[in-house]
Amino acid sequence: MQIEPFALERWMTRWELLVTHDICESGIKPLSLGDVMGLIPASEAAVLEQRIHETPLGYSEARGTEDLRSVLATTYANTSSDDILITTGAIEANYLLFNVLLKAGDHVVVVDPAYQQLASVPKAIGCQVDHLSVVHSDGYYYDLDELRGMVRPDTRMIVINTPHNPTGCMLSASDLNEIVELARENDCWILCDEAYRWIEHPGGMSIPGPMRGRYEKGISVGTVSKPFGVPGLRIGWFAAPAEIAQAAWGIRDYVSLSPAKLSDLIATAVIRNREAIFARNSEIIAANLVTANQWFTDNADIVSWQAPKAGLLAMMRYAADLDSSVVADRLAGEVGVMLAPGDAFGMPGTLRIGVGQDPRIFREGLEMTAQFLRSIR
Ligand SMILES: Cc1ncc(COP(=O)(O)O)c(C=O)c1O
Structure with a gap:
């Protein structure tokens, strides 16, 4: 490649x-x-500490533990633990999804600017990539009319990221629903990079519910790196139809095999105690x-x-x-x-x-x- x-x-x-x-x-x-232990209830911290000491450091479950996948599944509508794949950060989730869903020649619309992977991997696969700019003379925002002019019957995927890296702009619930309608009309996938999910500001805008659950071909990518302050655990995931999770697992067998075992354990405690x-x-x-x-x-x-x-x-x-x-x-x-x-x-x-x-x-x-x-x- x-x-x-x-x-x-x-x-x-x-x-x-x-x-x-x-x-x-x-x-x-x-x-x-130590900070994590101090933030979670003392009884859970004691159990977590004991498990960290006693867990044999063998390979972990390849898809991520059932504990972690099920706690995540509860955060999406109509989603079971089989629809979640735990990955080495959101970066691996995106990488696997592009490789499962795209092939050379496919038409893809990607937000621009973007966390570079979101455009560079589809390009490296050989896709025709069109860039949907969020940079306008009157501010940073998604222009859905412009998106409508770019999506075609042969478009395979729309790639969005909200809240957006690097401009901070975001999509509202009605924007997300409009994008879903457009994707449905053209039968294409939506990959929504939600690395900044759950990071709300006092007095800011509330972040609408995730893409997964809005549309049968809508995929949400998540991570503990940004909202949980633990990027060193290298735990991310995606929520998608179970057959996509299975197919991505098939590629992952050749890439990272399974999540790091202790990271999976700590991430589960962190996500359970997210508030x-x-x-x-x-x-x-x-x-x-x-x-x-x-x-x-x-x-x-x-x-x-x-x-x-x-x-x-x-x-x-x-x-x-x-x-x-x-x-x-x-x-x-x-x-x-x-x-x-x-x-x-x-x-x-x-x-x-x-x-x-x-x-x-x-x-x-x-x-x-x-x-x-x-x-x-
Ligand atoms: C939009 C976006 N997606 C994915 C990632 C990768 O995050 P992770 O640490 O979970 O691999 C980042 C990291 O900066 C990001 O900003």
């Missing part, structure tokens, strides 16, 4: 161990195992949004943004006549602040910011960024 380099991943790995203030991360501030983790997320996000809103107001002559209403990401526009890849490299190398270059998303003049990090790091990182941007004006 010929596949283009994953621009943002390469940029992040170049800088992430060198900077002091990473304020573009796509996840919420990560939890340690406690979401309360912790809300505190971080609320603090960072206050900081960000004040910072954008104080520095309105050099930066602007469309504040996200859910999820963790947004793009900031800066006033300097320098490419974003140069600004991002200089910020990381000279100042120690990581803001991802919009160039990696085809969005010149912008930097990606994440509102899920430690509030002190976030505040200091923004102050350092303003100083730097003023120095290069």
